[in-house]
Amino acid sequence: MLERLAGLPFGGLVAALFAIVVCRAQATYWLARGARRGAASTRWGRWVDGPGVARASRVLARWGPPAVTLSFLTVGLQTVMNAAAGASRMRWPVYLVAMLPGCAAWALIYATVGFAVLWAVVGSVAGSPVGVVVLVLLGGVAAVAVAVLAVRRRRAREG
The missing domain is CATH 1.20.5 (Single alpha-helices involved in coiled-coils or other helix-helix interfaces)
Structure with a gap:
């Protein structure tokens, strides 16, 4: 898959990464929202009730939708922030408006710096x-x- 992505022109790479991160963020949001509704005894439901999502929920309660947008600029926070948005039942249109610019920023970062680092590592050990x-x-x-x-x-x- 990486070879396929690497072969894309820059605009195509950004679009593909954007589509990937939108799907991942939406899946996390909806799974967490569902876990709150009745899947609390499942592994996913226990994760949603765990300390990571609880911390993200506090950040979300304090800062609101911009916390979702900015979470895409971090490593390790975006998944729990998307889950916190779903678990707290943030209205979907509000979540979507907060998520889309974050996804765009994530795609641009990974299309430039992210892949450059990856290919540098691969090239150095090849x-x-x-x-x-x-x-x-x-x-x-x-x-x-x-x-x-x-x-x-x-x-x-x-x-």
Whole structure:
């Protein structure tokens, strides 16, 4: 898929990324909205009731729709902010007006800086077995760190 995206002209790349992020944001909004309506016992429903979405809900309550727009400029906040908007039952037209400029900004950022960084990394390790090993090791360390943090959070909530 990355090769297909990389082969697009700049305008096509921005349009494709915009479509992808709109679909993802809408899916998150509607799944969280549905989780509030009756799927609370599901894994998704428990995530919507979790601390991340609770923090995003407080930000959303304080700043309103612009918080949704600005969340697209961050890493890690946009999903919980879209979920918070759905879980709080933000009116869809208001959410849509807040979401669309954020999606446009996200698409432009990833079409320029995001892909440039990705291709720089791929290019730097393409001919280097050591580079590939380093990337695999870094990925493994990141996965272990995420797992350890998840276990610590779960223990903190339970105990």
